[in-house]
Amino acid sequence: MAMEPGSRWYVVQTQVNAEVKAAAGLVRQGFGTYLPRYQKRRSHARKVELVPRPLFPRYLFVAIDVAAQRWRAIQSTLGVSHLVCVGDRPAAVEHGVIDALKSREDEAGFVALARRPAFSPGDKVRIVEGAFVDSLALVEDVSDQHRVAVLLNLLGRQVRVFVGTGLITAA
Incomplete structure (x- = not known):
């Protein structure tokens, strides 16, 4: 969902393995969300597959216009543990962070991770x-x-x- 004018990005901590459930609940309430994911290589029973995983396990981003939206409802959304706050106000994400993450996404919407450093004999x-x-x-x-x-x-x-x-x- 696109971010509304006047909105800023904030961080929501979710319950364990509930990032997608929390994002769906927030979208139903009219909030924009962003759940950056990457493709993890998983080996199981001699089979290798790529599975989508959250880039930040237990966290997602939500777009809120603090002046116009009832942001306290986020705390009781299914799958949400809490909205990350400083004192009693939501803690805004610095400008440019979300754009930087989105700029690293591939055509399928997954964040491309940097390749691991190559190892050489003797390391x-x-x-x-x-x-x-x-x-x-x-x-x-x-x-x-x-x-x-x-x-x-x-x-x-x-x-x-x-x-x-x-x-x-x-x-």
């Missing part, structure tokens, strides 16, 4: 998810843009493990 990395979480490793080989062979020190010897690039970060 020290930390595993951030999975069975070896918080383990330090050394990059041995980069098989493609999604998988990396790393060497882990396990029981006094180096063991080669293949991990997704999304599961490691520079150490």
Whole structure:
């Protein structure tokens, strides 16, 4: 929904996994909303798929004309936890933030995220998810843009493990 003249963007915190439900309830009440989403790569049972996920889990933006709209109704909207406020007034988002997010959207409306830095053999990395979480490793080989062979020190010897690039970060 387009933003009305006199409106500004504000932040709404939603209940867990209720961003879409909260946005729909706010639109029904006549508020403009913006829920930036991105495509997350998910691997499950040897199948890789892209699934839409909120860019800011549990948050969405709502356009409000504070002088003309009954913004307190937002607090009781289904899926909404609360409107982010400073004192007793809603906290406005700085000008340009929403436009900057929208400018990064692709043709399908998803925010394009920056590619992860490429890893090279010899780089020290930390595993951030999975069975070896918080383990330090050394990059041995980069098989493609999604998988990396790393060497882990396990029981006094180096063991080669293949991990997704999304599961490691520079150490």
